[in-house]
Amino acid sequence: xxxxxxxxxxxxxxxxxxxxxxxxxxxxxxxxxxxxxxxxxxxxxxxxxxxxxxxxxxxxxxxxxxxxxxxxxxxxxxxxxxxxxxxxxxxxxxxxxxxxxxxxxxxxxxxxxxxxxxxxxxxxxxxxxxxxxxxxxxxxxxxxxxxxxxxxxxxxxxxxxxxxxxxxxxxxxxxxxxxxxxxxxxxxxxxxxxxxxxxxxxxxxxxxxxxxxxxxxxxxxxxxxxxxxxxxxxxxxxxxxxxxxxxxxxxxxxxxxxxxxxxxxxxxxxxxxxxxxxxxxxxxxxxxxxxxxxxxxxxxxxxxxxxxxxxxxxxxxxxxxxxxxxxxxxxxxxxxxxxxxxxxxxxxxxxxxxxxxxxxxxxxxxxxxxxxxxxxx
Amino acid sequence: xxxxxxxxxxxxxxxxxxxxxxxxxxxxxxxxxxxxxxxxxxxxxxxxxxxxxxxxxxxxxxxxxxxxxxxxxxxxxxxxxxxxxxxxxxxxxxxxxxxxxxxxxxxxxxxxxxxxxxxxxxxxxxxxxxxxxxxxxxxxxxxxxxxxxxxxxxxxxxxxxxxxxxxxxxxxxxxxxxxxxxxxxxxxxxxxxxxxxxxxxxxxxxxxxxxxxxxxxxxxxxxxxxxxxxxxxxxxxxxxxxxxxxxxxxxxxxxxxxxxxxxxxxxxxxxxxxxxxxxxxxxxxxxxxxxxxxxxxxxxxxxxxx
Numbered sequence: 080x081x082x083x084x085x086x087x088x089x090x091x092x093x094x095x096x097x098x099x100x101x102x103x104x105x106x107x108x109x110x111x112x113x114x115x116x117x118x119x120x121x122x123x124x125x126x127x128x129x130x131x132x133x134x135x136x137x138x139x140x141x142x143x144x145x146x147x148x149x150x151x152x153x154x155x156x157x158x159x160x161x162x163x164x165x166x167x168x169x170x171x172x173x174x175x176x177x178x179x180x181x182x183x184x185x186x187x188x189x190x191x192x193x194x195x196x197x198x199x200x201x202x203x204x205x206x207x208x209x210x211x212x213x214x215x216x217x218x219x220x221x222x223x224x225x226x227x228x229x230x231x232x233x234x235x236x237x238x239x240x241x242x243x244x245x246x247x248x249x250x251x252x253x254x255x256x257x258x259x260x261x262x263x264x265x266x267x268x269x270x271x272x273x274x275x276x277x278x279x280x281x282x283x284x285x286x287x288x289x290x291x292x293x294x295x296x297x298x299x300x301x302x303x304x305x306x307x308x309x310x311x312x313x314x315x316x317x318x319x320x321x322x323x324x325x326x327x328x329x330x331x332x333x334x335x336x337x338x339x340x341x342x343x344x345x346x347x348x349x350x351x352x353x354x355x356x357x358x359x360x361x362x363x364x365x366x367x368x369x370x371x372x373x374x375x376x377x378x379x380x381x382x383x384x385x386x387x388x389x390x391x392x393x394x395x396x397x398x399x400x401x402x403x404x405x406x407x408x409x410x411x412x413x414x415x416x417x418x419x420x421x422x423x424x425x426x427x428x429x430x431x432x433x434x435x436x437x438x439x440x441x442x443x444x445x446x447x448x449x450x451x452x453x454x455x456x
Numbered sequence: 457x458x459x460x461x462x463x464x465x466x467x468x469x470x471x472x473x474x475x476x477x478x479x480x481x482x483x484x485x486x487x488x489x490x491x492x493x494x495x496x497x498x499x500x501x502x503x504x505x506x507x508x509x510x511x512x513x514x515x516x517x518x519x520x521x522x523x524x525x526x527x528x529x530x531x532x533x534x535x536x537x538x539x540x541x542x543x544x545x546x547x548x549x550x551x552x553x554x555x556x557x558x559x560x561x562x563x564x565x566x567x568x569x570x571x572x573x574x575x576x577x578x579x580x581x582x583x584x585x586x587x588x589x590x591x592x593x594x595x596x597x598x599x600x601x602x603x604x605x606x607x608x609x610x611x612x613x614x615x616x617x618x619x620x621x622x623x624x625x626x627x628x629x630x631x632x633x634x635x636x637x638x639x640x641x642x643x644x645x646x647x648x649x650x651x652x653x654x655x656x657x658x659x660x661x662x663x664x665x666x667x668x669x670x671x672x673x674x675x676x677x678x679x680x681x682x683x684x685x686x687x688x689x690x691x692x693x694x695x696x697x698x699x700x701x702x703x704x705x706x707x708x709x710x711x712x713x714x715x716x717x718x719x720x721x722x723x724x725x726x727x728x729x730x731x732x733x734x735x736x737x738x739x740x741x742x743x744x745x746x747x748x749x750x751x752x753x754x755x756x757x758x759x760x761x762x
Contacts, residue, residue: 111666118667119589126580127595129636134602137610137617137633144612201503204496214748215508217755221740222515223696225712226733229719230518233726239529241517248532277511278755285756326604334608337698344720360608360699368703373612380609391604 138384144377151371163378173379175354176362177386179264183339183358184332186268187275192324194276199283200309213284216277227270228341235266235342257343263356270338279324286320287313315405322398329390333383336360359383515737522731529726545731552721552728555735558714565630565701565710566694572635573690574683581644582675586652587667596645602638611703618704629704634694640686643758647682648675685754695740711736 145163148156167173198216206212219227234241235256243253256266290313298308339356340349349365350357357365359379367376521528524539549555583589584596614633615624623629652675660670701710709717718732744751 114667116589119583119587119592122583122587122671123580123595125576126636126641129576130602130638133614133633133635134605134607134610134638137613138605138607140613141610198507201500204500205494206496206500206504210749210752212504212508213752214744215504216511217748217752218508218511218515218741218744221744221751222737223698223712223715223740225696225698225715226737227514229715229729229733230514232719233521233529233730234514234517236529236726241529241534244530244532244534273511273514277507281752281755282758288756330604330606334606340698341716341719344723363609364699364703367612367615373616377612380612384606384609387606388604 141377141380144373145375145381147374149372149374149377151367151373156374159374163374164382167375167378167382172354172357172362173359173382176350176357176359179260179339179350179354179356180333180335180358180360182261182264183267183271183335183356184329186264187271188325188328188332190268191272191276191279191328192321194272195279195283195324196314196321198276198280199287200313202280202284203287203313213281216280218277219274220278222274224270224274224337225341227274228338231266231270231273231338232342232344257346258352258355260355263342263351267335267338267342267356271332271335275328279328282324283317283320286317290316318398318402322394326391326394329394330387333387333390334360336364340364515734515741518730518737519734521727522734524727526725526727541727542731542734545728546735548722548725548728549718549732549735553714553718553732554709555711555714555732558709558711559736559739561627561630561708562695562711565627566691568631569634569694570687570691573637573640574687576636577640577644577686578648578676578679578683579671580641581646582648582671582679584641584645585648586654586657586675599638599641599645603642605638607633608699611700614700615703624704625707626705627708630701630710633700634697637690640690643686644679644682648679651682652678681757684750685758688751688754689758 144155146158146160148159148162150156202209202212202216222230235243237243237253237255237257240256242256246253254262256262294312295308298312303311335358339358339361342356343351346352348354348357349369350361354362360383363376363379363383366372366379517534519542520535520538522545523542524535525541528535528539584592584599618624618629618632621629623632656674657670660674665673696712697710698712698716702713702716706713706717715732715736719729722728
């Protein structure tokens, strides 16, 4: 027994080794499975953790602060509920800042968008030295807003500014750019327009170039002139990009700060001697860091936040509405055409539409192409 | 529609088509060429030249005024050529604000922010684009929803936090709030979802690469063009930022803060202020002349992708 029963040592070892290899393999597999399961979360974790800490938490905490009587020096005071909001909604300076923000925003967004579309259309041609022209409209974009504000606030100087000098040389009255409400809004909007129009034109140009060329070609063949092509083909195709540009311009424009802040360094108040061009973010700054009322400043921040989000939603809804009505108009149009087409084919039992039959030069244009066209147009 | 007439010359086809279109309604057809590939006329170049001049003149004028003394500003028509005082004015700038220190600060701040945003965005964007995990859709919707959230409005708690940490006045305080952006994640995801074939990732996995190795040697090289564009935009945003650095570190200024300090210190001597603005713009302008082509294509690619 003793000579035969013990298993041969080498086979036993082999068995053990295969066992070990198997367990090692499964451990590796398990590790690999863990790797597959956990990696995605590890990859997105840095973003979410950091974003929660530095982006979302401050925003939420702003709301908490806004419900307190919170001073910059003494810190958190009493819980006062919505009192800060009530105070701000009854604060004429708050409404003034909102009016200024909207006025500057509209004076910059509307002309800028119109100009950008036109410039993009001009650039969307078979130009010589394409890259040079594209680069040239981008020059203002590389000048930082602070430098832009410095340059323009000098050019819009009331006494010796470049623009007033030129106006007086034409025997026109100089404009009080820094003490009149509308004039100052115009001046600040012109800084924004100067810097951003070319940039937005390039974005719209990219959208225009993404429209397939053969669509234009066939429209041209159907007799649509450049203006017609622009309004009924280019504009609808770049609408998503336009919405993108509008929403970005809204979010940025409603938070405008640098340009009005630096427009007049000698002014007694932030944003003009009589707050002629004090925007909401400037007022927020004034309330928080000059007057030290963090509670009210936080209420201003949240009111502005709500306005910006509301604007974003409004943009979105309007653009969807436009898109859906357009689809309706197109389908009505198509139904009418289809009815007309059916009427002509019914009158013409050969199946050749009257239009084509009357056509002599394009006789080889088959009937098969025509229904397809009616369907599509 | 174009398939029926690919070989015909445009004018022929056009004539035939417009005939066909209008014959039924008995309208006279108007022969015209589509003119899609025609070179535009002088009028178009005139517009473009005017835009070029309008875009550059304020800069040129700043240089003219910044290289003269203040008397230039009182002249009715500004001189067209610069004066000889540019370096004198620059000397004044350098004694008023710590210009070079501010330039270095801006470089440090913008570089760190750019590196961080690009790396974390690529990592998260890759996970959203190419890896499968529970909650992916929901989290991506969250990212998209936060795209439109103006995080700048959280400055009051951010400021309190920096004060609490004792970071005010340091570059760390300037850097930290912009270490990640939702836009970056969204942008990288949009790019990577099309550009990396799933087979490539599977092949790397079959070859025994672990997840991070797969990311490092498959996704990163493929992501490079988008990383460059994102980097460019992030750097530009960090470089131009003014509100936050002004709030937390006015005593350790970035270039923008230093420029604004120059303006409030020297508002009576606008030629000095303008020479400072020119000095701050020149470096970017040189980079733009060398690499503006990339900026243009970056903006245009970003527009289509974003």
